[in-house]
Structure formats: structure tokens, C-alpha cells
Amino acid sequence: MARAVKPTRGAIARAAKALIRGRLIGLPTETVYGLAGDATNAAAISRIYAAKGRPRFNPLIVHVCDLAAARRLARFNPQALMLARAFWPGPLTLVLPRRVQAVARRVAAGRDTLAIRLPGHPVARAILRAAARPIAAPSANPSGRISATRARDVSAALRKYVAMVVDAGAAPVGLESTVVDLSRKPARLLRAGAITRAAIEALLGPIETAGDEGKARLAPGRMESHYAPARPVRLDAREASADEAYLGFGGTRGATLDLSPAGDLAEAGRNLFAALRSLDRPPFSAIAVAPIPRDGLGEAINDRLRRAAAPRAPRTR
Ligand code: TXA
Ligand code: MG
Secondary structure (H helix, E strand, O other): OOEEEOOOHHHHHHHHHHHHOOOEEEEOOOOOOEEEEEOOOHHHHHHHHHHHOOOOOOOOEEEOOOHHHHHHHEOOOHHHHHHHHHHOOOOEEEEEEEOOOOOOHHHHOOOOEEEEEOOOOHHHHHHHHHHOOOEEOOEOOOOOEOOOOOHHHHHHHHHHHEEEEEOOOOOOOOOOOEEEEOOOOOOEEEEOOOOOHHHHHHHHOOOEEOOOOOHHHHOHHHOOOOOEOOOOEEOOOOOOOOOEEEEEOOOOOOOOEEOOOOOOHHHHHHHHHHHHHHHOOOOOOEEEEOOOOOOOOHHHHHHHHHHHHOOOOOOOO
16 A cells, blocks of 8 residues: 655655656645656556546646756747746646657647646655656546545545655645647637636737537546536535535635635635535535635636536546
């Protein structure tokens, strides 16, 4: 069974060694924990898909330790360089035309683009530097389920599959990276995150948003049901019934749990996934969620909640 270990220098070296040997690890990042494997190792990539029960057509994000490494994997246009220089290291993923054979074929799931991210978390960066190779890391949750923001969330679902989970505490952002597709014009927001639409549009001008049609092929993380607790989720709830847990925001009266009593969206983002997990239990039969503002980080929070509440896709595991 995989142990959660504190990110000592020795643990970071062991984590890098495990990756180099083709094993998977639980990797802390500033957004969520990743299920990490060597992106150049086809067997490691297959293990990631198997562990998550991830559909074969849903490509993985590759993590790198600097811009030079990123540029060996994909072609950066001026817009991509602008975003990378402004927001890397940080919670932003760029989808770019990929260079052939830079990573194992299944990482890109047959696409001619590659999603790349340079994380800001110091432990992630130390492991990436020590491993000295591109590292694929989807969020460390079974496909379609709630993302992992703590080491114990990774262990709970994936301990059989990882050599170790590096425990750097709760993820400081708590929501997955913003994903922007720059392989096309105009650029397109595929997933809202902590780098807000406004921050990106301040540099690029107006960008498109992935429409709801044909999404399963475009970016399966955008499939309707995702981030799903076992219990149904009801949104924009002004009150909860007796058998519902009530997830509040900004001091909601009668809340079972409040994402941010002070009404701070960053705090709410940090708490969201752990809150959904903790309310997904008896005696509650459903989770009602109070309205949450849609501006700034609220776009990402509402996106995750909408998918958590969406009609459920059939489970693969
Ligand atoms: O914050 C994050 O991005 C976390 C941490 C661990 O880095 N990772 C993460 O990975 O959220 P994952 O696999 O859960 O989400 C990746 C998303 C999926 O929606 C996937 O479909 C999309 O990125 N994606 C990956 N490659 C793509 C590509 N070439 N074109 C379009 N979308 C892509
Ligand atoms: Mg995910």
C-alpha cells in the first residue's frame, strides 16, 4: 500500500526515482493533486488510464519544469508565449500544436495538440526538476468523480496504483487549472480556473468559450457529468430540505457547511471539493448548494458545481 510521505528532500528524490522507473505517484500541485507518470513511458501512461478508468479518447496534461522544456513538446505562437510569460509557473494549461514523438502516443489520445502546464507548487517543481522529463498528470481521482485536494483523497481512491503520495497539505487553489486552446484562432477557453477569463482576455482580447456541442471529442473533461459525488447535487438552493446537506457561501443561514463565511471566492475554491466529499454521506440524501457569485473565480466554481449536478454519465468503475 502506498504511503503518504511529507515532501522532504529524500521523499522528493524517491518520488522522482519512482517516476523514472515508470511508476505512478500522487503529486501535489497548487490546483489539485495529480496522478503522475512519465509522459515518455507508454506503459506508465497506460497505467494512468487504467487507474482512473479514464476513457481512451481523453488526453492528459503534460507537466514541465520550465518554458524551454515546454517548447520541446509543442509549438508556441506569440499568444502562447505571452500567456506563458504572464502566468507560468501557475494554474494555467495551454493546448498547443504538439511536436511529434515528444511524449508517448497515448498522452495526446490521438490528437495533434498537447496540453502543457508549468505548475507553481514548489514541491511539484522540485519533483519535475529531479525527474528531468515531461510528466503526465491528470487529477488524482477516478474518472468523473470529485478531484483530490488532499493526500488522503488520493490514497482513498488510488492507493493501489501509486508508489507513493507526496503529502504537501491541502492544495492552495483547490480547482483544476484554466485550460486555453491556442492551437486555433480565436483562442478558446476549454476549462475555467484560477487564471480568470478576464486575466486572459486582458492579454489576448476576447476569447471563445467551448460550446456545449461535440464536447466529448473536444475535451472530455468538459463532458457534462464530472466532479460528481455519489449523492445528487441541487444548485442555487435558497434553502435545504430536512434530508439534504446544505452547502453555503458567504454566511448562508442554516448551512451544514459554508464554503467561505466571509464570502471570499478564493477560499470557497480551496474548500469546494473537500466540502462536497464531506457532505456526501448519510444521513443526507442529496447536497443542496446556495447561489455563488459568477464573477472572477466564481466562473470556475460554478462550472464545477454545474457538472457535479449534471445527469450522471455511466460509471466506468
Ligand atoms: O490543474 C490541473 O490541470 C490538474 C493538475 C494535476 O495539474 N490536472 C488536471 O488534469 O486537471 P485532468 O486530466 O483532470 O484534466 C485535463 C483536462 C481534461 O479536460 C482534458 O480533456 C483536457 O485537459 N485536455 C488535455 N489535453 C487536451 C488537448 N490536447 N486538447 C484539449 N483538451 C485537452
Ligand atoms: Mg480531472
